[in-house]
Amino acid sequence: MKSIREIYKIGKGPSSSHTMGPERAALQFMTEYPDAHRYQVILYGSLNKTGIGHGTDSVLRDTLGVDKTEIIFSSDEWEGMHPNTLDLIAFDAEGAKLGRQRVESIGGGDIRFPGQKKAEGEEVYIEHSFAEISDFCKWRYINTLSEYVELNEGPEIWDFLMNVWQVMKNAIDEGLKAEGVLPGGLNVQRKAKFLYEQDPKVNEPGLLEFQRIAAYAYAVAEQNAGNGTIVTAPTCGACGIVPAVLKYAQETKGFSDQEICRALATAGIIGNLTKTNASISGAECGCQAEVGTACSMAAAALAELYKQNLDQVEYAAEVAMEHHLGLTCDPICGLVQIPCIERNAVAAMRAMNACNLSYFLTGSRNISYDMVCRAMKETGVNLNHRFRETSEGGLAKIYNRKRSN
Numbered sequence: 001m002k003s004i005r006e007i008y009k010i011g012k013g014p015s016s017s018h019t020m021g022p023e024r025a026a027l028q029f030m031t032e033y034p035d036a037h038r039y040q041v042i043l044y045g046s047l048n049k050t051g052i053g054h055g056t057d058s059v060l061r062d063t064l065g066v067d068k069t070e071i072i073f074s075s076d077e078w079e080g081m082h083p084n085t086l087d088l089i090a091f092d093a094e095g096a097k098l099g100r101q102r103v104e105s106i107g108g109g110d111i112r113f114p115g116q117k118k119a120e121g122e123e124v125y126i127e128h129s130f131a132e133i134s135d136f137c138k139w140r141y142i143n144t145l146s147e148y149v150e151l152n153e154g155p156e157i158w159d160f161l162m163n164v165w166q167v168m169k170n171a172i173d174e175g176l177k178a179e180g181v182l183p184g185g186l187n188v189q190r191k192a193k194f195l196y197e198q199d200p201k202v203n204e205p206g207l208l209e210f211q212r213i214a215a216y217a218y219a220v221a222e223q224n225a226g227n228g229t230i231v232t233a234p235t236c237g238a239c240g241i242v243p244a245v246l247k248y249a250q251e252t253k254g255f256s257d258q259e260i261c262r263a264l265a266t267a268g269i270i271g272n273l274t275k276t277n278a279s280i281s282g283a284e285c286g287c288q289a290e291v292g293t294a295c296s297m298a299a300a301a302l303a304e305l306y307k308q309n310l311d312q313v314e315y316a317a318e319v320a321m322e323h324h325l326g327l328t329c330d331p332i333c334g335l336v337q338i339p340c341i342e343r344n345a346v347a348a349m350r351a352m353n354a355c356n357l358s359y360f361l362t363g364s365r366n367i368s369y370d371m372v373c374r375a376m377k378e379t380g381v382n383l384n385h386r387f388r389e390t391s392e393g394g395l396a397k398i399y400n401r402k403r404s405n
């Protein structure tokens with residue numbers, strides 16, 4: 001597996017697969033053809049269906065040059081292709097083709113060239129499953145996933161994760177201050193500030209907990225939808241879940257920033273395992289791959305903070321994923337707003353519940369994290385394409401039909 005740095009990417013929303021990945025592909029392509037007179041980009045599959053709502057076209061124009069870039073949304077048959085495929089073509093001043101590159105945006109901002117099995121980047125971890133990691137840790141008397149991360153990535157990982165945590169906290173702070181309507185034309189009002197400022201029934205601790213965690217998740221997810229700076233965890237669409245639970249845990253239990261970084265390391269391993277063995281792409285496997293993975297990451301992070309053992313950490317992550325299996329991706333108008341923002345808040349609460357269950361029930365569990373990952377992948381690839389970030393099914397279809405009536 002690659003470094004957990006690949007899970008946490010700092011950048012502007014709203015979509016890791018539809019903006020960060022294509023931006024990365026365009027930057028690489030530009031270095032190969034820096035003197036091109038003009039560029040053409042052809043978007044296929046989910047990039048064609050939801051590229052406008054996710055802002056794919058504008059990020060590509062901004063990267064390659066507004067005046068010299070033509071974007072073509074292609075409805076050509078894309079069976080057999082990765083659902084987020086784009087072709088980049090460079091031309092000289094006479095209109096002759098200089099070169100063409102096909103790229104797949106595989107989720108979390110990563111890209112891959114067709115035929116390549118994995119995204120580019122150095123392999124850092126020898127182990128590829130939770131079972132292998134668990135065996136290794138028990139053999140080496142390693143008690144936590146964060147120690148395992150340090151062993152493989154070196155102590156410099158802590159500076160990286162501290163920066164990630166600062167950006168996550170900034171996104172919460174900025175999101176709690178922001179007001180108004182999110183861009184995109186759906187007229188979605190920002191709600192984080194409103195939620196945060198409600199008078200909580202202080203004698204109802206469950207309500208206070210929900211209000212705070214939901215407000216933090218909304219804050220980050222709304223920053224993402226408003227093109228603000230966030231950290232993928234593991235994607236832009238699901239970026240509010242991990243920061244929300246960690247912020248709440250820090251605020252209520254007084255965990256230090258260093259302890260939060262250790263929790264982020266644990267969460268990073270869960271995200272990495274899911275990315276390696278299943279998917280973190282909504283276009284590939286539906287929202288279970290994005291929000292489900294983020295919920296698993298958050299549950300595992302909490303379990304690490306609360307000093308649960310390795311089996312409990314695994315169970316927390318497993319429970320969190322198991323109850324997202326089959327979750328479809330059906331963003332209305334192709335925007336990362338409905339159902340995405342609210343879903344971050346609900347998943348953050350689910351992560352808390354998964355961590356609580358793991359505390360009590362790990363000894364009686366039947367399902368491992370590796371098993372639930374396989375189930376997620378199998379479920380995802382068998383989901384009809386209408387439910388994989390095309391905005392052609394579910395809420396997106398019903399909402400669009402209602403609007404046209």
Ligand code: SF4
Binds near residue numbers: 337339
């Ligand atoms: S529904 Fe889920 S997977 Fe789809 S865009 Fe929204 S957050 Fe991403």
